[in-house]
Amino acid sequence: MNLDNLNNKQLEAVTSIGQPNLIFAGAGSGKTRVLTYKIAYLIKDVGLPPENILAVTFTNKAAQEMKLRVQELLDFDISSISIGTFHSISAQLLRKEIHHLGMLNNFIIYDQPDSISVIKSSIKDLGLDIKQFEPKTFKNHISQLKNKLISYEQAEILADDFLSQKVAEVYKIYQNQLSENSALDFDDLLLKPLELFKTMPNILKKYQNKYNYVLVDEYQDTNKPQFEFIYSLAQNHREICVVGDDDQSIYGWRGADISNILNFSDAFGESKIFKLEQNYRSTQNILDAAYFVISKNSNRADKKIWTQNKKGEPIYIVENLNDSIEADKILSLISENTSKGEYDFNDIVILYRTNAQSRIIEDRLRRQGIPYHIIGGVKFYERKEIKDILAYLRLISNLSDNVSLLRILNFPVRGIGKTSIEKIIKYSKEIGDSIFSVLNNIDNVNIGISQKKTIKIFVDKINEIHNTIDSIDVVDLVKKVIHEFKIKEHYDRQNTSDSNERWQNIEEFINGIIEYNDEKEEANLVKFLEEVSLLTDIDKWNDEVKQVTLMTIHSSKGLEFPIVFISGLEEGLFPISQYLDQNDELEEERRLFYVGATRAMEKLYLSYSKLRRRFGAEIMPMLVSRFITELPEENIQYIKSDYESRKMNIISKDISYKVGQLVQHSLFGKGKIVEVQGEGNESKVSVIFHGNIRKKLIAKYANLKIVYE
DNA sequence: CTTAAATACTTTTTT
DNA sequence: AGTATTTAAG
Secondary structure, rough: OOOOOOOHHHHHHHOOOOOEEEEEOOOOOOHHHHHHHHHHHHHHHHHHHEEEEHEEEOOOOHHHHHHHHHHHHOOOOOOOOOOOOOHHHHHHHHHHHHHHOOOOOOOOEEEEHHHHHHOOOOHOOOOOOOOOOOOHHHHHHHHHHOHHHHHOOHHHHOOOOOHHHHHHHHHHHHHHHHHOOOEHHHHHHHHHHHHHHHHHHHHHHHHHOOOOHHHHHHHHHHHHHHHHHHHHHHHHOOOOEEEHHHHOOOOOOHHHHOHHOOOHHHOOOOOEEEEEEEEEEHHHHHHHHHHHOOOOOOOOOOOOOOOOOOOOEEEEEEEEEEHHHHHHHHHHHHHHHHHHOOOOHHEEEEEEEEEEHHHHHHHHHHHHOEEEEEOOOOOHHHHHHHHHHHHHHHHHHHHOOOOHHHHOOOOOOOOHHHHHHHHHHHHHHOOOHHHHHHHHHHHHOOOOOOHHHEEEEEEEEHHHHOOOOOOOOHOOOOOOHHOOOHHHHHHHHHHHHHHHHHHHHHHHHHHHHHHHHHOOOOOOHHHHHHHHHOEEEEEEEHOOOOOOOOOOOOHHHHHHHEEEOOOOOEEOOOOOHOOOHHHHHHHHHHHHHHHHHOOOOEEEEEEEEEEEEOOOOOOOOOEEOOOHOOOHHHHHHEOHHHHHHHHHHHHHHHHHOOOOOEEEOOOOOOEEEEEEOOOHHHHEEEEEEEEOEEEEEEHHOOOOOOOOO
């Protein structure tokens, strides 16, 4: 096949087979190109059938794109290839095999909120106070244990203090609950295949034989279970190629283990190592700035990516008085860039450290009528109204899913209150059966007659739809649920702007299902639910639509935009406060900045506010982030926000400081000016305060008030 | 049992 | 400021 599009290094990496490949690929060095060409090369020139290739990407969207691009390079059908995220590949495998572990193949995947609700009830079961023992914290602890491949039995043995003991106890109950509900959480999705490989060697062999070549993208962000997964598959033939960049490792907090990439050769044996260092994405200025910040990390192998691209515009530093002015300023900069037709809205991304920062920017975008799209935050499928519908579908697909059942037992309200539900749960625990089967024989539970009547109707409807599962398509199924359980009526009755919006979201959800049903040949409920659980906002994102994109820096990994704004560059926000004096974590923040900056192709704006509102009330004074102050002067240019310069003009006209004037300072109190340098707001003023303390202050920061006698 | 009002809590990042 | 949870009134 034609490999002319590759540079020498890329070409070598693409055609290297016969031993493990480790490719260090700097930001923008064309690693996606290498991976797609390598897959195409394996199929066309090496003659490997597509179904024998496994390629793991970081998002489903990246997987889709990779598949498309490989297909473009080849003239025959490659749809049998396995390209996907670790989670989706594992889920597919488990749908075929998990019955060997005694679970149902139509298991449900619990997302974070689902898991937390199970953990919450587990904590309550132990008689602990959920205010003192936060479900979210327990979820994190359990998740960390799972990422270290520690079972609850081992956790119980290892527990050496009160908290870890309790964590182990909750872990055990939680895990039992999951299996009773036929549910897996995100971590289990990675762990169950390993369990399967361990207990059923013939199944391991089957997949080892199937996947003759394994490729992994974003390898620096793989965790232990993910490593074990690919190691199990590739350890014998050692036909594996991983691509990553240790400078872009930003998921340490999720258990990603940077030693996976650094010790690759130790694990897989003698390997061929490639380094892609030419960047095709960004201007020289952007790369210089990114390099200056990342080079402050001590725990890294020094390397510098280079480019033949032009120097480009300076990095713009935007200082603002507060967060809402920051949002205004970002908007005016967007208009400045788009008004001449030079850039479109979809050339622009606004990045931030925390999702909460998006709201104020979103607010301005909406007011200005600029089209935008937010990725992350509260995900579409996590909205209450969508989860309610999903809960119906999940219950219908898997009657043992207690979490979903409890969610909808009294939604829309049908007169089954707290006391009845508690009695039902208690009874189900006593007889050790699922809640739905208790409802099936509701006469055994001591609750009110009208409640029993309603439950019987509810159960009959669920059973009826459950029985039609294989005979009607997903769209009709959803419509039937909405009709039978009078969901639309529920929102119509409220008729508030909120309820109308919720109903609109449900309509969008229905449209999504119609689309899904048209696209996929073997669409069915179980597959649809799986896709919904594993699909993220990025996966659904259409970058052709002309709208500004907002997302966290974490979400931006692997993407590129002509114009990038990084907002909220303040000490305590980015880098985030908990990490200001913890070196490992600070280094990860630094890598995060590096990732954000290297998303930019042409222009990079870094903005910060001197005051930031937190929790709606308190306004915190902020210091500019070290990531800005560390940048070399020759690469940057300062921009003052409009409001700021306007305000300064007013002040500098009105106020002039003179020697001998009395002034008031918020901290030092009353004082007398003894020296003035410069004019107006920019002037430096020396003041002697009470107690003969002499201070030299810059007027615009000191906020001195003139005292008239 | 339901609804509305009061109050508590949030902000690290995600498959 | 916005959302989730708890409490009080109906």
